[in-house]
Amino acid sequence: MNQTAEKFIRNPDMAKEEYIELIKCADDPEAVQALREEAVRVRKRYYGDKVYTRGLIEFTNYCRNNCYYCGIGRRNLHVRRYRLTKEEILECCRKGYELGFRTFVLQGGEDLWYTDKRMAEIIRAVRERYPDCAITLSLGERSYESYRLFKEAGADRYLLRHETANEEHYRKLHPPDMNLVVRKLCLSDLKLLGYQVGAGFMVGSPGQTVDCLAEDLVYLKELQPHMVGIGPFIPHHDTIFAEEKAGSVELTLFLLSIIRILLPKVLLPATTALGTLAPDGREKGLRAGANVVMPNLSPLENRKQYELYDHKNCTGEEAAECIGSLRRQVEASGYRLVSERGDAEV
Numbered sequence: 001m002n003q004t005a006e007k008f009i010r011n012p013d014m015a016k017e018e019y020i021e022l023i024k025c026a027d028d029p030e031a032v033q034a035l036r037e038e039a040v041r042v043r044k045r046y047y048g049d050k051v052y053t054r055g056l057i058e059f060t061n062y063c064r065n066n067c068y069y070c071g072i073g074r075r076n077l078h079v080r081r082y083r084l085t086k087e088e089i090l091e092c093c094r095k096g097y098e099l100g101f102r103t104f105v106l107q108g109g110e111d112l113w114y115t116d117k118r119m120a121e122i123i124r125a126v127r128e129r130y131p132d133c134a135i136t137l138s139l140g141e142r143s144y145e146s147y148r149l150f151k152e153a154g155a156d157r158y159l160l161r162h163e164t165a166n167e168e169h170y171r172k173l174h175p176p177d178m179n180l181v182v183r184k185l186c187l188s189d190l191k192l193l194g195y196q197v198g199a200g201f202m203v204g205s206p207g208q209t210v211d212c213l214a215e216d217l218v219y220l221k222e223l224q225p226h227m228v229g230i231g232p233f234i235p236h237h238d239t240i241f242a243e244e245k246a247g248s249v250e251l252t253l254f255l256l257s258i259i260r261i262l263l264p265k266v267l268l269p270a271t272t273a274l275g276t277l278a279p280d281g282r283e284k285g286l287r288a289g290a291n292v293v294m295p296n297l298s299p300l301e302n303r304k305q306y307e308l309y310d311h312k313n314c315t316g317e318e319a320a321e322c323i324g325s326l327r328r329q330v331e332a333s334g335y336r337l338v339s340e341r342g343d344a345e346v
């Protein structure tokens, strides 16, 4: 077997230089297969054949930020903006609960219309109505005090991808008013407050090198998040990265296997971006070590408006209403979709 892969399987706790060598094995089919098989063994040891579902509610596409890669940044004047009311969000949850979802993910741009008070009210309402469900937030950077209030109101988990652990690369992806130090501080605040925390990054974002990816692995190892979201970068026509190449599906799958081995109990979604770039991307993700899917529960009329990148999937198996065909797809991959909160094993 490929020696670097073998060494990593024996002891995943490696130095950055060794991760660089490991990532370079992405074009060695033997290494890819060995790591995929080990990743599947590890995920089965902790999660058996279960695949958890999260109902994704994209509740606002207003954003105060201008991340260079993202289609809903505030500079994009072509976006028709929307915000969901508390009642609309509750209606998404009602629909989701009926379909069997026991985790709701409230995701949005950084929209300060949702003040701490408004946000806490929404969280409290969902918590009261669905005491048996997990509430995951993904609303970007806020203060320690805001995160504390949201936790008190009933939120359980928080997704905040670090995007890249390399300072220089972070500056290539974001305008000067955004800062990797702040991003990392938010993640450590969230951990301190007792959230189940999700970090993550795009694969193949402009300027990303093998070095950057190795730093991402080192950072994940240090942070020990409960969840990791990774998906290929996909260009959006209204951004400065419109002409850049999309990330590679194969490299994303390879990294999913590595992350599963590095953090054995991690909750790892086969992301929408992966399913958008390859028609069978999601099944391949599950076969590479992923154990979570996040179908879209947003109101149908708003789905097209939450366009982070071109051709983002929001119908078919990506849509919560099509959970039946998603279930068949998951079963065809040898797994089983379950209706549980799906907390991280600790």
Ligand code: SAM
Pocket (backbone or CB within 6 Å): 069, 070, 071, 107, 108, 109, 110, 138, 139, 140, 141, 159, 160, 161, 163, 201, 202, 231, 232, 233, 234, 235, 236, 273, 308, 309
């Ligand atoms: N505003 C919140 C935040 O910043 O964490 C949550 C919403 S944000 C749009 C969700 C994620 O979408 C980002 O963390 C980023 O990794 C991903 N994303 C944005 N643009 C993308 C693109 N062009 N290709 C792939 N993923 C993208």
